[in-house]
Amino acid sequence: MKDTLFSAPIEKLGDFTFDESVAEVFPDMIQRSVPGYSNIITAIGMLAARFVTSNSNVYDLGCSRGAGILSIRRNVDKTGVQIIGVDNSQPMVERCRRHLEAFHSAIPVNILCEDIRNVQIQNASMVVLNFTLQFLPPDDRLALLERIYNGLNPNGVLVLSEKFRFDDSHINELLIDLHHTFKRANGYSELEVSQKRTALENVMRTDTIEIHKTRLAQVGFSHTELWFQCFNFGSMIAIK
Ligand SMILES: Nc1ncnc2c1ncn2[C@@H]1O[C@H](C[S@+](CC[C@H]([NH3+])C(=O)[O-])CC(=O)[O-])[C@@H](O)[C@H]1O
Numbered sequence: 001m002k003d004t005l006f007s008a009p010i011e012k013l014g015d016f017t018f019d020e021s022v023a024e025v026f027p028d029m030i031q032r033s034v035p036g037y038s039n040i041i042t043a044i045g046m047l048a049a050r051f052v053t054s055n056s057n058v059y060d061l062g063c064s065r066g067a068g069i070l071s072i073r074r075n076v077d078k079t080g081v082q083i084i085g086v087d088n089s090q091p092m093v094e095r096c097r098r099h100l101e102a103f104h105s106a107i108p109v110n111i112l113c114e115d116i117r118n119v120q121i122q123n124a125s126m127v128v129l130n131f132t133l134q135f136l137p138p139d140d141r142l143a144l145l146e147r148i149y150n151g152l153n154p155n156g157v158l159v160l161s162e163k164f165r166f167d168d169s170h171i172n173e174l175l176i177d178l179h180h181t182f183k184r185a186n187g188y189s190e191l192e193v194s195q196k197r198t199a200l201e202n203v204m205r206t207d208t209i210e211i212h213k214t215r216l217a218q219v220g221f222s223h224t225e226l227w228f229q230c231f232n233f234g235s236m237i238a239i240k
């Protein structure tokens with residue numbers, strides 16, 4: 001399904017939410033909106049092949065329709081692995097469960113319709129936050145990362161993908177503009193780009209790469225790095 005949600009003028013533009021209409025078009029929306037998205041999904045599979053250990057749990061927090069889970073499941077060859085996907089949008093969770101059932105796998109997957117702030121994380125070899133932390137209130141981010149750190153086994157990995165902001169306003173504006181050029185090249189109109197930007201203003205609070213790195217170190221991660229960046233989007237790894 002093609003994303004045309006912001007194509008007509010909207011008189012009272014509310015805050016962006018992950019409702020039924022967004023869930024319906026989500027794969028098209030994220031693919032056309034996030035530079036590097038497919039590369040990151042592929043790399044999550046590669047990281048899973050490397051980091052997931054036997055008899056451990058893998059968490060995809062904010063799993064949407066399960067693209068990350070599928071990539072993980074295709075690449076894990078260990079036994080006794082359980083994948084737990086969490087999303088608090090019921091329309092996403094329904095589609096995620098349906099999508100995963102369409103593929104056969106020996107690895108059990110449990111999709112929870114829950115707030116990621118309330119989910120227990122334990123015996124984890126890998127935790128994925130693929131463009132999810134940016135939707136949590138900034139004051140809740142440290143506590144979530146602490147719980148992730150505590151639930152990870154030694155040498156466990158966190159994959160943290162985010163939209164970033166930059167302290168240098170010249171660079172910040174340039175990268176935002178390049179992102180808009182990317183969206184225009186993917187068929188979104190000026191109106192779609194600007195209405196979506198407004199809808200996201202209150203719900204997506206971006207941090208700088210430095211803030212992310214400092215916070216990851218603060219919760220205890222000994223190794224952190226940005227492994228991918230395209231314009232103002234990127235992905236980091238943190239290893240316990
Ligand atoms: N507090 C919360 N608790 C649970 N879920 C939440 C919360 N806040 C937001 N979400 C969920 O986090 C997801 C963010 S999308 C992730 C893409 C996916 N990882 C992908 O790789 O395709 C990113 C984007 O749309 O830019 C949505 O499905 C929300 O319902």
Ligand SMILES: O=C(O)C(=O)Cc1ccccc1
Pocket residue numbers: 029030033034163196197200
């Ligand atoms: O579309 C945008 O401008 C974004 O920042 C990415 C995005 C993708 C999907 C849902 C919300 C935000």
